[in-house]
Amino acid sequence: MDLSAINPIILIAALISAATPILLAATGELVAERAGVLNLGVEGMMITGAVSGFIISVNTGSPAIGFAMAAVGGATLSLLFAFLTQVALANQVASGLALTLFGLGISSLLGQNYVGIKPPRMPDVDFGPISDIPVLGQIMFSHDPIVYVGLFIVAGVWTTLKFTRAGLILRAVGENHDAAHALGYKVKRIRTLAIMFGGACAGMGGAYISLIRVPQWTEGMTAGVGWIALALVVFASWKPWRVLLGAYLFGGITQLQLNLQGAGIAIPVEYLAMSPYIVTIVVLVILSADKSRAPGSLGRIFHASQ
Amino acid sequence: MIRFEKRPQPSRLSSLATPLLAVMATMVFGGFLFAVLGKDPVQSIVTIFWEPLFGEFAFYYRPQLLIKGAPLVLIAIGLALGFKAGVWNIGAEGQYIMGAIFGAGVGLAFYPTESFWVFPLMILAGAFGGWMWATIPAILKVKFGTNEILVSLMLVYVAEQFLASMSLGLLKNPEGFGFPGSRNLQQYASAHNTDIIAGSGMHWGVVAALIAVIFAYVLLARHRLGFAIRVTGEAPRAARFGGVNPSRLILFCLGISGMLAGLAGMFEVSGPAGQITIDFNVGYGFTAIIVAFLGRLHPIGIMFAGLLMALTYIGGDIAQSQLQLPAAAIQVFQGMLLFFLLAFDLLTNYRVRIGSSEFPT
Numbered sequence: 001m002d003l004s005a006i007n008p009i010i011l012i013a014a015l016i017s018a019a020t021p022i023l024l025a026a027t028g029e030l031v032a033e034r035a036g037v038l039n040l041g042v043e044g045m046m047i048t049g050a051v052s053g054f055i056i057s058v059n060t061g062s063p064a065i066g067f068a069m070a071a072v073g074g075a076t077l078s079l080l081f082a083f084l085t086q087v088a089l090a091n092q093v094a095s096g097l098a099l100t101l102f103g104l105g106i107s108s109l110l111g112q113n114y115v116g117i118k119p120p121r122m123p124d125v126d127f128g129p130i131s132d133i134p135v136l137g138q139i140m141f142s143h144d145p146i147v148y149v150g151l152f153i154v155a156g157v158w159t160t161l162k163f164t165r166a167g168l169i170l171r172a173v174g175e176n177h178d179a180a181h182a183l184g185y186k187v188k189r190i191r192t193l194a195i196m197f198g199g200a201c202a203g204m205g206g207a208y209i210s211l212i213r214v215p216q217w218t219e220g221m222t223a224g225v226g227w228i229a230l231a232l233v234v235f236a237s238w239k240p241w242r243v244l245l246g247a248y249l250f251g252g253i254t255q256l257q258l259n260l261q262g263a264g265i266a267i268p269v270e271y272l273a274m275s276p277y278i279v280t281i282v283v284l285v286i287l288s289a290d291k292s293r294a295p296g297s298l299g300r301i302f303h304a305s306q
Numbered sequence: 307m308i309r310f311e312k313r314p315q316p317s318r319l320s321s322l323a324t325p326l327l328a329v330m331a332t333m334v335f336g337g338f339l340f341a342v343l344g345k346d347p348v349q350s351i352v353t354i355f356w357e358p359l360f361g362e363f364a365f366y367y368r369p370q371l372l373i374k375g376a377p378l379v380l381i382a383i384g385l386a387l388g389f390k391a392g393v394w395n396i397g398a399e400g401q402y403i404m405g406a407i408f409g410a411g412v413g414l415a416f417y418p419t420e421s422f423w424v425f426p427l428m429i430l431a432g433a434f435g436g437w438m439w440a441t442i443p444a445i446l447k448v449k450f451g452t453n454e455i456l457v458s459l460m461l462v463y464v465a466e467q468f469l470a471s472m473s474l475g476l477l478k479n480p481e482g483f484g485f486p487g488s489r490n491l492q493q494y495a496s497a498h499n500t501d502i503i504a505g506s507g508m509h510w511g512v513v514a515a516l517i518a519v520i521f522a523y524v525l526l527a528r529h530r531l532g533f534a535i536r537v538t539g540e541a542p543r544a545a546r547f548g549g550v551n552p553s554r555l556i557l558f559c560l561g562i563s564g565m566l567a568g569l570a571g572m573f574e575v576s577g578p579a580g581q582i583t584i585d586f587n588v589g590y591g592f593t594a595i596i597v598a599f600l601g602r603l604h605p606i607g608i609m610f611a612g613l614l615m616a617l618t619y620i621g622g623d624i625a626q627s628q629l630q631l632p633a634a635a636i637q638v639f640q641g642m643l644l645f646f647l648l649a650f651d652l653l654t655n656y657r658v659r660i661g662s663s664e665f666p667t
Contacts, residue, residue: 040455080645089310089656090648093394093455097595098648102641109634219634224463231456270471277460284457285450303312303656 011255013139016147019251021046021205021213021222023150025229026236026243027157028201033233034161035194036174036297040096041081042202043226044103049074049203050210051107054119054217057207063122067146067207074203075196077103082192085301092299100226108219115218119211122146146208151244153201158240170194174295177302187302202226224277231280237293246283253279310656320654325600325607328646329614335646336639345629353628354621354636367620369507373578374619376511377402377570379612381594383518384563386603390526391535392542393559397443397458398567399591400465401436405568406575407472408435410488410582413497414477417489424497428572429510436568437561439465444560448553454560462591473582488582491575499577511573515612518566522605535559567591596644615640 052073057066084095127141161167172180236242257272337347358367381398388395409432416424443457477488491497526532538545601608622636
């Protein structure tokens, strides 16, 4: 085993990239949950985003369009969930599971002719001389645009939720939908928009896996990242910056176990590959004591006549 | 304008009708999907739903119905008990894998001893494996309030890695010429889960599934514990005042569903599958969620839903070989079924009123 092969600077730079899919998906889910919607379909929306982004990128040759269409794909799928939970008033847990099962199916159907193809590469952002700064430049300024888009979305979500009227209304809907309804806010419309935002973010997160992290298309390639993202929202007590922290933690673990596999550590590969999931469980256990921060109406069905 | 009015009680009629409506809607939209894929929609639907039952080779496919239906029913019964009580075990796939590994592990440990006791021991081990795997989220939920949905699901991925490790390592066939995978239990008489009546597909897993259906039916309809499950799901506060211990209920629901999933895995590995391989699991644990809902969380309903879902698996295989329908199309088809079911459930819980009311009550 050769641990010196693991360069900490490259590791940190890589973990930022590894964290991006989880970060995007979790931020989107955070918005949905702050609006009181528990969407367990993140995995399904991610994989749909992964496949639609991949197909569009391969056909247009442009990863940017691919990412945009991945967001559209994720949001479109999330509309199914919105229809079930907001219009048909179905149970959110069951509907989310349905979304995941359906998304996994539809993605492997759409992607069956795209297995083994290389997608066009997305170039890194050119920061000019800044990226040549030792250490900092390598960690902060040597990434593809989506990494920065992800950070921007986190900052945007935080600002919106904390400082704007729209954010206040969204939180009101999530905390007490009956009160928000009484004040005249369109609970269903606001929730549908939040669900779609979650879908778009998850879709982009999925596309990040298929276009940049791997980069190719294989069935079921998100491998539970969507579920980890769900766990991360709990971990973050529904706060955007903590989502960022959590995503980097998981990104770090994922990257570290990959590097340890590469370094030929004496632990079998399978047990290393288990580690992100086990860490998720451990973190959930440690943090689940504090449930007070959960939005008051999370997971409850809103029906105006009640 | 269309409005929905909450019914004081779910409608019994719609509760029976919605699964049928959902199946029909899925057939229509599934046919549409197959047409988009360039297949004849009517022929595809006929191939999936008719061919396995009454087609030319039905004598071959009918036993398959039991073989594929048994694990689905077995798992779904357990899940339904939990779902009824608001305990969401969605990691049945992982418990299924662990049951298979434990069951096969015990069987292989005795190899090549031929004895009557090997198979019962394997059953116990399989049940234990699944129970143990489901008890992890149960204990974490009871002790720390951890969300059982996420923990049970994370454990699926852990179990999959464990399966890979076992089939490449500890349980690997020493005479397998280096190929991954265990010895074939079909060639080890004491451990083989054979057809009870040769060629009928009626293996011990089918028997277990039938017992589970009856057991769950009696439990829910006649036993105090079943009552506690139902009350907890519908009114958790009332259940607590009524003396139901929520912790014990969680442990029971997750434990029993894990146990049944473990049994399903054990019967599968010792029978139809034969050996532990890396991709031994084929998603029964997830499909069983659809089965549980399609059967309205009712044991008898689940039995029929399991057979129907088995039919789509078999029909899907036939459509795949005869019409070159992609395997993923069937997965979409099954997902669609759950969608329509949830959507049509609106009719069970709400009345649809057309026209506006001046005073919403």
